[in-house]
Amino acid sequence: MSCLRGAAASTPCGAASRLAAPGLSSDSLSLPILALDIGGKRIGVAVSDRLGLAARGIACLHRNDRAWPRQALKLAEEYGCKGIVVGLARNMDGSEGAQAADCRTAAAEIAQQTQLPLAFHDERLSSWTAKERLRAQGLSEKKVAERVDQTAAAVILEDYLAALGARR
Secondary structure: OOEEOOOOOOOOOOOOOOEOOOOOOOOOOOOOEEEEEEOOOEEEEEEEOOOOOOEEEEEEEEOOOOOHHHHHHHHHHHOOOOEEEEEEOEOOOOOEOHHHHHHHHHHHHHHOOOOOOEEEEEOOOHHHHHHHHHHHOOOOHHHHHHHHHHHHHHHHHHHHHHHHHHHO
16 A cells, blocks of 8 residues: 555635544544554554454555645545544653644644544554564565554554453
8 A cells, every 4th residue: 555645735624623532532433443643754544344353554645745634534435434543642651742742733634624533542652563563474674664654553543442342
């Protein structure tokens, strides 16, 4: 799955932000769910199946492309997603730093353009886990670098789905 690039973003519709509290919201998102691993340069995208049993990486968006929120929402529509999970970059001690603030800002961008509910989920070690999985598949470092963002989004989504199962 290659990274997507698009035209300049159109004006946000101004919809009120529907961002859930960090971690799991009290009302879980309906399935299927889109997940975003937001980085400074790229945004990994993953989707769950309709039963919430599996997650898979589907795309990598470029953060410097101002159309990335519309691209992500197009993918959400294409896969019939009913909610979005955004990985929240926390420090190892659980506190929030500059990266978490950046994730919240990016989530607010997408929230302005959709009525889909959004929730944050702790993404600590998701990129490390993604790299380990890809290396275990015997992929070259070049292929690992190409797929790490969408795989990290899948790791975030798997963890979110597992936490939902534990809460039920």
